[in-house]
Amino acid sequence: MKLLLAEDDAMLGASMEKGLTLAGFTLDRVHDGQHVLNALESHSYDVILLDIGLPKIDGLQILRRMRQQGLQTPVLLVTARDAVHDRVTGLNLGADDYLSKPFDLDELIARIHALARRQAGRSQPQLQLGRLQLDPIERQARLGDTVLALSPREFDLLETLMRQPGAVLSVDVLEKQLYTWGNEVSSNAVEVHLHHLRKKLGEPWIVNVRGVGYKLVQPA
Numbered sequence: 772m773k774l775l776l777a778e779d780d781a782m783l784g785a786s787m788e789k790g791l792t793l794a795g796f797t798l799d800r801v802h803d804g805q806h807v808l809n810a811l812e813s814h815s816y817d818v819i820l821l822d823i824g825l826p827k828i829d830g831l832q833i834l835r836r837m838r839q840q841g842l843q844t845p846v847l848l849v850t851a852r853d854a855v856h857d858r859v860t861g862l863n864l865g866a867d868d869y870l871s872k873p874f875d876l877d878e879l880i881a882r883i884h885a886l887a888r889r890q891a892g893r894s895q896p897q898l899q900l901g902r903l904q905l906d907p908i909e910r911q912a913r914l915g916d917t918v919l920a921l922s923p924r925e926f927d928l929l930e931t932l933m934r935q936p937g938a939v940l941s942v943d944v945l946e947k948q949l950y951t952w953g954n955e956v957s958s959n960a961v962e963v964h965l966h967h968l969r970k971k972l973g974e975p976w977i978v979n980v981r982g983v984g985y986k987l988v989q990p991a
Contacts, residue, residue, distance in 0.1 A: 772795075772796055772797070772817045772818070772883070772887060772907060772930065773796070773797045773798070773799075773814075773815075773816050773817050773947070773948050774791065774796050774797070774798045774799070774816060774817065774818050774819070774820060774883065775798075775799050775801070775807070775810055775811070775814070775816040775818075775819045775820065776788060776791070776798055776799070776800045776801070776820045777800075777801050777802075777803075777804070777806075777807045777819070777820065777821045777822055777825055777830065777833075778800065778802070778820070778822045778849070779802050779803060779822060779824070779825055779826055780822075781802075783872070784800055784802070787820070787876075787879070788800050790876045790879075790880075791876075791879075791880070791883075794876075794880050795907070795910050795923070795926070795927075796883070797927060797948065797949060797950070797951055798951060799814065799816075799951050802825075802826075803825050803826045803827040803828070804825040804826065804827045804828025804829060804830070804832065804833050805827045805828055807819075807821070807825070807828070807833050808828065808833065808836070811837070811842065814947055815844070815944075815947070816844055817844070817845070817887055817890075817934075818844070818845045818846075818847060818883050818886050818887060819844055819845070819846045819847070820847050820849050820879075820883075821833065821834065821846050821847065821848055821849065821866075822848075822849055822850055823848060823850040823857065823861065824850060824851065830848060830850070830861075831860060831861060831864060834846055834848075834861065834864045834865055834866060835864050835865075837865070838864065838865035843890075844890075845867045845868075845886040845887065845889070845890050846865065846866045846867055846868075847866070847867065847868045847869070847870060847879075847882060847883065847886060848861045848866045848868070848869045848870070849870050849872065849874070849879075850869075850871065850872065851871070851872045867886050867889070868882055868885075868886060870882060880908075884896060884907065884908055887907075891934065896908050898930070898933040898934065900933060900936050900976075900987065900989050901989040901990075902914055902915045903933070903972075903976065903989075905926075905929060905930055905933050907930055910926055912926060912929055914972060914973075919971055919972070920971070921968070921971065922964075922967070924949060924964045925964055925967060925968045925971070927948070927949050928945065928948075928949060928961070928964050928965065928968055929968060929987075931945060931948045931949070932977065932985070932986070932987035933987060935987075936986075936987050936988070936989075937986055937987070937988060938986060939980045939983050939984045939985065939986045940984045940985060940986065941983065941984040942961050942962070942984060942985075944984070945961045945984070945985070946960070946961050949961065949964070965977060965985060974990045975988075975990050976988065976989070976990060
C-alpha cells in the first residue's frame with residue numbers, strides 16, 4: 772500500500788516515515804502544501820496522511836481542491852488542532868478520518884488499513900481471490916493452506932495486483948507503487964520481482980498483457 776505523508780514537522784515526519792515503512796508501507800513524504808499538489812499530479816496513493824497546518828497551502832485548502840477535482844483518495848487528517856470546529860470543518864470538506872497529535876503509531880496504522888478497506892468496499896482486512904489470500908496487516912500470503920515465502924517487494928507487488936484483480940496495471944504504475952521518490956530503480960526491476968512471484972505462485976495467476984502490463988486472474 773502506498774501512502775503520501777504531508778507533515779512539516781521534520782522530527783515527527785521522520786518518525787512517522789520510519790514507523791510506517793517498518794510496518795510495510797511504501798511512502799512518499801512532503802513538507803508543504805505545494806509539494807502535496809505536485810505529488811498528486813504525477814502519482815496515485817492508497818491513503819493520504821494530511822497535516823492541517825502545512826506551510827504555503829494548508830491541509831484544508833488542499834482537501835477542498837482534491838474533492839472539487841473529484842479525487843476520492845481516502846484522506847486522514849493528522850494535526851495538533853483538536854478543536855471541534857477544525858474536526859468538523861475537515862470532515863465536512865471530505866476528510867475520511869481524523870487523528871490528533873500526539874497519537875499512537877499502532878492506532879495510525881489501524882486507521883490507515885480501515886480507510887483502505889472502506890475504499891475497497893470491504894469489511895475484512897484480508898484480500899482474497901480464489902485460493903489466494905493476503906493479509907496486509909500481518910503481511911502474510913497463502914495459496915490454499917500453504918504460506919508463501921515472499922520477499923517484501925514480492926508481497927507489495929502481489930498486494931497491489933490483488934487490490935485490483937483483473938485490472939491490467941502497467942510496469943510504470945507497479946513501479947510507482949513499489950518504490951518511493953529517490954529510489955534508483957533498474958529498468959527491469961518490476962519484471963524480475965514478477966518473475967520470482969510467478970514462480971512461487973506456481974500457476975498462471977499473473978498474466979502478461981503484451982505491450983500493456985500485468986493482471987492478476989484466478990486460474991481456470
